[in-house]
Amino acid sequence: GESVGLHLPTLSVQEGDNSIINCAYSNSASDYFIWYKQESGKGPQFIIDIRSNMDKRQGQRVTVLLNKTVKHLSLQIAATQPGDSAVYFCAERRALGTSYGKLTFGQGTILTVHP
Amino acid sequence: SAVISQKPSRDICQRGTSLTIQCQVDSQVTMMFWYRQQPGQSLTLIATANQGSEATYESGFVIDKFPISRPNLTFSTLTVSNMSPEDSSIYLCSVALGTANQPQHFGDGTRLSIL
Numbered sequence: 001g002e003s004v005g006l007h008l009p010t011l012s013v014q015e016g017d018n019s020i021i022n023c024a025y026s027n028s029a030s031d032y033f034i035w036y037k038q039e040s041g042k043g044p045q046f047i048i049d050i051r052s053n054m055d056k057r058q059g060q061r062v063t064v065l066l067n068k069t070v071k072h073l074s075l076q077i078a079a080t081q082p083g084d085s086a087v088y089f090c091a092e093r094r095a096l097g098t099s100y101g102k103l104t105f106g107q108g109t110i111l112t113v114h115p
Numbered sequence: 116s117a118v119i120s121q122k123p124s125r126d127i128c129q130r131g132t133s134l135t136i137q138c139q140v141d142s143q144v145t146m147m148f149w150y151r152q153q154p155g156q157s158l159t160l161i162a163t164a165n166q167g168s169e170a171t172y173e174s175g176f177v178i179d180k181f182p183i184s185r186p187n188l189t190f191s192t193l194t195v196s197n198m199s200p201e202d203s204s205i206y207l208c209s210v211a212l213g214t215a216n217q218p219q220h221f222g223d224g225t226r227l228s229i230l
Binding site for chain 2: 008032034036041042043044045046049051089091102103104105106107108
């Protein structure tokens with residue numbers, strides 16, 4: 001299940017289950033979205049991205065879904081493994097009419113995978 | 116993706132002192148950014164480091180507190196000036212590579228504690 005902790009929401013799953021991490025974004029003009037994984041002691045690591053003209057994109061064991069109507073982004077991880085345990089952040093780029101709009105990060109979700 | 120090295124990886128500093136953090140990239144990059152991640156929280160953009168000109172600061176961040184240099188396309192520094200315990204955070208450098216709609220990539224950050 002998912003609950004709100006002191007700082008970040010948490011999600012606990014069993015190894016082998018599928019995980020779904022959700023993110024609500026705020027700006028309807030955002031045109032590019034990224035999911036990052038941050039392990040303890042490291043910087044955010046790029047997982048997958050999606051542009052606003054798409055509603056789904058798949059990678060290796062991961063799928064990102066974008067619902068622009070309700071400004072919602074989700075990351076699905078198939079067959080979750082203990083190595084997937086980390087904090088996951090979504091980020092949105094607010095279109096500024098240039099290629100390099102600034103990223104705004106969501107609050108993050110702590111994923112814990114139990115063997 | 117680029118290899119991003121930050122120095123120091125961590126430091127413990129005295130109140131009132133200043134620390135300069137270095138970010139070195141192994142290839143020329145279009146954009147470099149500096150973020151702050153307070154304990155248990157998400158990332159907040161401090162500024163965009165512009166090559167050959169003054170950095171562009173986000174609301175709530177000022178040059179006197181966080182002077183930034185970017186002398187070339189592979190290197191930037193962030194100084195945290197006149198530090199107080201509230202500056203205890205992880206400071207992260209990120210880069211955007213040369214093409215549009217590419218994700219930012221992050222270094223592993225500098226973990227800063229102020230006593």
